[in-house]
Amino acid sequence: MGELSSKTPDQVLDVLGRVCPYPLVLTKKSVEKMSSGQILKVLCDAPASAEDSLPKWCEKQGHKFESVKDDAKGSWDIYIQKG
Amino acid sequence: MGDVKLAFVVQKPQYKGETSRLAITHAIAYQTVEILLEDGDTVTPTLCFVGEGVLGLQKGQKAMDLYEVTSTETHLKNCLLVDLDVLVCKEDLAKYGISEDMMPDAEDMGADKKIKVAPFSEIQKAMEDAKHILFF
Amino acid sequence: MATLTVGCFPGLIGNMSYDFVVKLAGAAVNKGHKVNIWFAGNAAGSVKAHQKHLKDYSTGEKHLKALIEKGVEICTCEACTVARGIQKPEGIEKIQWNAMHWYLAKIHASDRVLQIGGE
DSSP states (O other): OOTTTTSOOSEEEEOTTOOTTHHHHHHHHHHHTSOTTOEEEEEEOOHHIIIIIHHHHHHHHTOEEEEEEETTTTEEEEEEEOO | OOEEEEEEEEOSOBTTBSHHHHHHHHHHGGGTGGGGSOTTOEEEEEEEEOGGGGTTOOSOOOHHHHHSSOOHHHHHHHHHHTTOEEEEEHHHHHHTTOOGGGSOOOGGGTOOOOOEEEOHHHHHHHHHHOSEEEEO | OOEEEEEEOSOSSSSSHHHHHHHHHHHHHHTTOEEEEEEOGGGGGGGBSOOOOOTTSOOOHHHHHHHHHTTOEEEEEHHHHHTTTOOGGGBOTTOEEEOTHHHHHHHHTOSEEEEEOOO
């Protein structure tokens, strides 16, 4: 378990079945409403979003990012801690 | 390079093909393009519906219930949620007998932004102001 | 030298718009311009590798590979592509897979944009 994934998230966002640009757009909207230090868990099955867009955005915005891939389901549990 | 204005002009009716819907999602992607641009660079789209493109925008769509696909109404609501300017041609709506109050809003999602039913002259101005025009 | 970005939305088979995009991109790159191509909608179905080149049908793969060799950047909309049952390992090598913001970012840096509509 990683640092973020071992904690209980403050909010869960389910974007399973949603594709670009929605995973990042909806994540941005959720994070905007959260306070610094809070954790958002994003359930995502869009590879470009999980492996590229979301980590890039977090890095640019100064949010902590952690990703746990479920190979069998082809989905990711993504943990974002607002910076 | 700063801000680049784009006009997305939708001329085909929703649900007839895929591109009229792709116009909406491509315009919404202005919210995520920041990850590929330098700091200070932005893209500002205006989404314009003209001609047959004004068809299929009405509220009350049941595409998810009936076909398990996201409705155009939901995509439009997401536009409003991300503060995207949406212009629908007033003259073309009138031509098809569609009243302005049939346009959806996204108040239930917390969006203040509304679809703007605008005369074609205003849509033409948006196209003139854009660096690039993308027809769908 | 200028930068041209082409948004290509029509399918490979059933029309000549796709063929036009490929020809145009080739002409532009041969003149020394920087060219980007974005595939979305039915055009995304054309990035599958191992296309058989039949003389009676349009073909994409060999032309796309030639364009890439000349420095053309080609990217397919991941969502449009996986929706058509094509996974990244099945795709033509060196074609990028990304989200719609790739297209907008390329447009941002372009002198000219051509949006070739599809179905």
